[in-house]
Amino acid sequence: MKKQYITGLLFLGMAGVSCDDGRLYEDQIAIPEAGRVAKLTGQLTGVGNWAEGYDVVVAGFAENNDFAIITKDVQVSADGQVSTILSGIPDEVTEVEFCVTNRLRKRILTFRQADLNTTDTIRLEVGTMDVGMYATIQEQLFNTTCVSCHGASTFAGGGLYLTSGKSYDALMGKPSQLVEGMLLVNPGKAASSLLYQTIDTDISTTWRQDHSNMVMSPTLKGVVRDWINEEKER
Numbered sequence: 078m079k080k081q082y083i084t085g086l087l088f089l090g091m092a093g094v095s096c097d098d099g100r101l102y103e104d105q106i107a108i109p110e111a112g113r114v115a116k117l118t119g120q121l122t123g124v125g126n127w128a129e130g131y132d133v134v135v136a137g138f139a140e141n142n143d144f145a146i147i148t149k150d151v152q153v154s155a156d157g158q159v160s161t162i163l164s165g166i167p168d169e170v171t172e173v174e175f176c177v178t179n180r181l182r183k184r185i186l187t188f189r190q191a192d193l194n195t196t197d198t199i200r201l202e203v204g205t206m207d208v209g210m211y212a213t214i215q216e217q218l219f220n221t222t223c224v225s226c227h228g229a230s231t232f233a234g235g236g237l238y239l240t241s242g243k244s245y246d247a248l249m250g251k252p253s254q255l256v257e258g259m260l261l262v263n264p265g266k267a268a269s270s271l272l273y274q275t276i277d278t279d280i281s282t283t284w285r286q287d288h289s290n291m292v293m294s295p296t297l298k299g300v301v302r303d304w305i306n307e308e309k310e311r
């Protein structure tokens with residue numbers, strides 16, 4: 078009886094003081110997962126402003142497959158700092174990316190690809206970036222495909238500026254010069270927005286510049302559509 082009592086006291090004592098010596102928790106210490114580890118660091122804005130169904134992630138893909146095998150949501154602290162670790166990356170992963178995926182974990186677009194030629198932690202150091210939905214449309218659509226004729230030189234087709242810093246105000250709720258009664262972006266309504274019709278239909282075949290086949294990627298068109306549909310007039 079006496080012995081049991083003493084053991085009980087001893088146990089209570091240990092439980093009280095030994096939280097950080099580790100011994101009591103030996104069973105619970107996580108064994109490091111197998112597989113490689115990737116680490117994303119940077120100063121990001123816009124991570125949370127994507128429309129429903131899109132996720133900004135670090136993801137691993139197998140060759141020639143747009144569906145991620147493994148993903149980790151990017152979390153941003155209050156000051157915009159990001160440090161996200163994707164661990165347990167299996168051998169069949171041949172590409173690790175900082176990207177946007179949809180509900181099915183399908184790759185929508187890529188911000189950065191990691192260099193996998195390392196035996197150490199795979200590093201994605203992206204610096205300061207705006208990865209918001211509109212900033213991404215600006216970067217991956219307007220800047221690459223449109224600004225050459227819409228404001229980057231002395232020429233702005235149809236008087237429309239799609240350059241960074243100007244495009245949003247030029248589009249949002251503004252009337253079209255070419256199609257009477259139509260808005261370039263009708264917030265909440267992609268189908269009746271000329272911007273979306275220009276990239277998704279053949280409405281421009283009668284214009285001085287046919288735009289019908291300028292944007293081939295269905296996922297990029299989808300991002301524009303979903304952005305307009307989520308957008309409210311400000």
Ligand code: HEC
Nearest residue numbers: 222223226234235237253254255256272275284285286291
């Ligand atoms: C090769 C030059 C060129 C490129 C590239 C180009 N555009 Fe245009 N765009 C024009 C011209 C020229 C007009 C005016 C056509 C006219 O006056 O008949 C125009 C007109 C438009 C209009 C109609 C503006 C209005 O007020 O009605 C929209 C919308 C538009 N472009 C969007 C785009 C988008 C989005 C892209 C990129 C995907 C793009 N354009 C790429 C030359 C171009």
